[in-house]
Amino acid sequence: MAPDLPIQDRQLDMHGISRVEGEGSLHVRIRDGALENVELEIFEPPRFFEALLRGRGFEEPPDITARICGICPVAYQMTACAAIEDCCATEIPESISRLRRLLYCGEWIQSHALHVYLLHAPDFFSCADAVELAMVDRGAVERGLRLKKVGNLLMETVGGRAIHPVNVRTGGFYRAPELGSIRALADPLRAALNDALETVTWVASFDFPDVEGEYRFVSLVHPDHYPIESGRIASSDGLDLSPAEFADLVVEEHVARSTALQARISGRDTYLTGPLARYALNQERLTPRAKEAAATAGLGERCTNPFRSIVVRAVELVFACEEALRLAEGYVEPEPPSVVVEPKPGTGSGATEAPRGLLLQRYEIDEQGTILSARIMPPTSQNQLTIESDLRRVIEDGIALDDAALTARCELAIRNHDPCISCAAHFLDVEIERS
Amino acid sequence: MNPPTLAVWKFASCDGCQLSILDLEDDLFSLASDMKIASFTEMSSAVIEGPYDVSLIEGSITTKADAERILAVRAASKRLVTIGACATAGGIQALRNYADVGEYTSAVYAHPDYIDTLTTSRPISALVPVDFELHGCPINRYQLVEVITAQLSGRRPVIAGYSVCEECKSRGNLCVLVAHGTPCLGPVTRAGCGALCPAVNRGCYGCFGPSDSANTQSISRRLVALGASERLISRLFRTFNAAAPEFEQESVRHGA
Numbered sequence: 001m002a003p004d005l006p007i008q009d010r011q012l013d014m015h016g017i018s019r020v021e022g023e024g025s026l027h028v029r030i031r032d033g034a035l036e037n038v039e040l041e042i043f044e045p046p047r048f049f050e051a052l053l054r055g056r057g058f059e060e061p062p063d064i065t066a067r068i069c070g071i072c073p074v075a076y077q078m079t080a081c082a083a084i085e086d087c088c089a090t091e092i093p094e095s096i097s098r099l100r101r102l103l104y105c106g107e108w109i110q111s112h113a114l115h116v117y118l119l120h121a122p123d124f125f126s127c128a129d130a131v132e133l134a135m136v137d138r139g140a141v142e143r144g145l146r147l148k149k150v151g152n153l154l155m156e157t158v159g160g161r162a163i164h165p166v167n168v169r170t171g172g173f174y175r176a177p178e179l180g181s182i183r184a185l186a187d188p189l190r191a192a193l194n195d196a197l198e199t200v201t202w203v204a205s206f207d208f209p210d211v212e213g214e215y216r217f218v219s220l221v222h223p224d225h226y227p228i229e230s231g232r233i234a235s236s237d238g239l240d241l242s243p244a245e246f247a248d249l250v251v252e253e254h255v256a257r258s259t260a261l262q263a264r265i266s267g268r269d270t271y272l273t274g275p276l277a278r279y280a281l282n283q284e285r286l287t288p289r290a291k292e293a294a295a296t297a298g299l300g301e302r303c304t305n306p307f308r309s310i311v312v313r314a315v316e317l318v319f320a321c322e323e324a325l326r327l328a329e330g331y332v333e334p335e336p337p338s339v340v341v342e343p344k345p346g347t348g349s350g351a352t353e354a355p356r357g358l359l360l361q362r363y364e365i366d367e368q369g370t371i372l373s374a375r376i377m378p379p380t381s382q383n384q385l386t387i388e389s390d391l392r393r394v395i396e397d398g399i400a401l402d403d404a405a406l407t408a409r410c411e412l413a414i415r416n417h418d419p420c421i422s423c424a425a426h427f428l429d430v431e432i433e434r435s
Numbered sequence: 436m437n438p439p440t441l442a443v444w445k446f447a448s449c450d451g452c453q454l455s456i457l458d459l460e461d462d463l464f465s466l467a468s469d470m471k472i473a474s475f476t477e478m479s480s481a482v483i484e485g486p487y488d489v490s491l492i493e494g495s496i497t498t499k500a501d502a503e504r505i506l507a508v509r510a511a512s513k514r515l516v517t518i519g520a521c522a523t524a525g526g527i528q529a530l531r532n533y534a535d536v537g538e539y540t541s542a543v544y545a546h547p548d549y550i551d552t553l554t555t556s557r558p559i560s561a562l563v564p565v566d567f568e569l570h571g572c573p574i575n576r577y578q579l580v581e582v583i584t585a586q587l588s589g590r591r592p593v594i595a596g597y598s599v600c601e602e603c604k605s606r607g608n609l610c611v612l613v614a615h616g617t618p619c620l621g622p623v624t625r626a627g628c629g630a631l632c633p634a635v636n637r638g639c640y641g642c643f644g645p646s647d648s649a650n651t652q653s654i655s656r657r658l659v660a661l662g663a664s665e666r667l668i669s670r671l672f673r674t675f676n677a678a679a680p681e682f683e684q685e686s687v688r689h690g691a
Contacts (some may be wrong), residue, residue, distance in 0.1 A: 018479060018480035044447075044495075045446070045497045045498045045501065045528075045552065046540070046543065046544070046552055047497070047526075047527070047528040048528065048530075048531055048540070048542075049527075050542060050543045051531075051534070051539035051540075051542040051543050052527065052528075052530040052534070054542070055535065056670065057670065063674070064527060067526070067572065067675065068449060068452020069449050069450065069451075070448075070449040070450045070453070071450055071451070071454060073449075073451070102475050118478065122480075127481050128480045128481035129472075129475075129478050129479030129480065129481060130478070131479070132471065132481075133462070134464065145460045145461070145463065146460075148457075148460060149460045149461075152458060152460075153520060160460060160631045160634065161573075161628070161631055163451040163455065163458070164572065164642070165449060165571040165630050166635060166637065166640075167635045167637075170564055173635075174632075174635040174636050174637040175634075175635040175636045175637075253545070254544050254545040254546045254549060255549075259544075261544070266452075334563040356586045359657065379682075383551065411480070420450075
């Protein structure tokens with residue numbers, strides 16, 4: 001006889017949620033068989049970047065903000081450069097923009113391969129980690145590690161180092177990589193493109209829960225290409241704004257028991273950034289093989305099943321490999337490798353697409369270039385409220401599950417959005433309370 | 436015989452040094468077969484209870500809860516190794532040590548009363564005995580393999596304490612300080628990165644922290660001679676290893 005499950009009244013506590021970057025927890029309270037409360041708690045200790053940047057030089061944000069996140073330092077560096085260059089009205093030559101985009105492709109490949117293979121895929125096989133997954137499908141995990149390695153190789157070749165690259169500066173790069181070293185990336189990128197295409201086929205075969213979310217998608221859009229390092233900010237309900245206008249429109253709330261700020265669009269409530277949003281607003285501008293892979297995987301014009309975000313991420317892996325290959329083959333050494341950025345008092349904003357979503361930075365500087373104020377809006381704090389509403393839906397749909405199964409489902413629902421709590425600390429433990 | 440157990444712990448940090456373990460890629464499986472990864476939240480949802488043979492600590496201590504947690508981690512660990520600038524020197528978040536944390540909190544958060552934080556960011560060694568400190572922001576992953584291997588065989592890791600200049604010379608870089616007059620912390624910064632910055636025509640910014648017997652006053656005199664302002668010098672020493680004693684003293688000497 002099956003034991004009676006105390007499912008009417010219960011509380012699930014998930015402390016120290018695994019396979020996400022950073023630390024957080026989730027508390028769920030179920031009363032009389034109905035969901036009463038979901039609280040995502042971010043206990044990542046605050047590091048006060050926005051405060052410590054004040055008084056620093058306007059050339060320092062790329063190195064300092066990189067340290068917000070070891071998984072996506074290039075996103076922080078590129079956004080910092082964009083914001084400072086916006087403030088100083090610096091025109092960046094096309095050859096430098098293309099090299100920045102190549103570096104950023106390396107981070108997308110590294111971060112997406114990490115998330116797809118090491119953090120997210122184990123859930124679909126009920127494995128604790130990639131080491132267990134390798135006992136089930138060693139070839140797959142090896143493929144993931146190969147992809148990740150090519151991403152790192154790209155970042156090392158252009159940026160000097162995969163974690164916290166040293167070659168990035170406002171205005172461009174300290175030194176342009178030699179033509180031969182960039183051309184030598186073509187073969188590894190071709191191999192990575194094949195691995196990325198196999199990744200799409202592999203993840204498309206996973207068994208996904210049948211869930212459709214209603215999302216307000218927000219992402220960069222660019223008329224010429226799938227967005228990475230530049231563009232305007234668009235939403236699925238018609239916004240079309242510059243990064244500065246968008247930053248003005250977003251309200252960040254500080255709630256108790258969280259060191260993350262929660263973002264809402266003023267008057268429009270919550271929104272979602274990241275692969276699902278980028279794909280919905282930009283899929284027609286994907287590269288040819290990526291577009292073909294998305295069609296074969298059955299993604300359609302948009303994907304609103306958050307569990308299938310892993311398929312979109314795999315399609316973006318194809319895109320990033322294809323785009324990097326194109327940029328590497330067409331590489332011309334920028335001469336000079338950077339343009340001079342002269343301090344100009346005022347305020348500047350920058351926005352780029354970090355692998356996990358939209359990242360914004362805004363700086364105010366004085367005539368000497370000293371930073372007077374800084375604002376940083378990481379993707380995870382923008383996505384936090386939407387992740388909570390996803391969790392509400394997942395718990396309501398799965399309320400009959402026992403605590404272990406419901407906890408597993410919640411953790412998967414959180415990982416769907418590749419939250420980076422270190423960035424957001426301004427994020428996870430899961431606690432389900434049925435009382 | 437059971438394989439030795441490895442645990443990885445995170446405190447205030449960016450996750451980059453933990454990522455260095457996953458960045459071992461080719462060696463990740465051999466590490467996972469030579470050792471039992473018993474607790475590593477970023478990589479696995481499986482947790483095995485301690486004690487652990489080796490614990491790797493990323494991040495600095497900035498909250499009361501973390502100041503207590505590190506005691507429990509130390510008690511559960513036979514060998515404890517700190518990885519990275521946060522765990523060995525307090526990290527970039529140690530800039531609060533020279534500011535008013537109350538003001539910092541109000542600058543970032545609407546409700547400072549919701550925030551539980553200490554007034555300083557401290558290295559792990561300020562709270563518990565540490566068996567080995569691996570420097571770098573981020574650490575060098577090959578040095579990490581050496582440290583883990585050495586811990587398991589009970590020997591001292593072979594990690595150089597000399598300065599970036601040694602690596603720079605053996606790499607055949609042009610000296611950016613001598614040739615271009617670019618401010619460079621290479622002469623006082625611990626080797627380990629492979630002299631990456633001078634290789635891209637940039638001065639070293641000290642992310643591996645002070646080298647053994649670093650003569651920080653001497654490099655400062657040189658920087659002054661090159662026309663560097665006091666403010667620039669103090670800022671150069673006050674980044675990712677700001678609270679490392681040699682760098683802290685030098686930044687204070689220059690007015691920060």
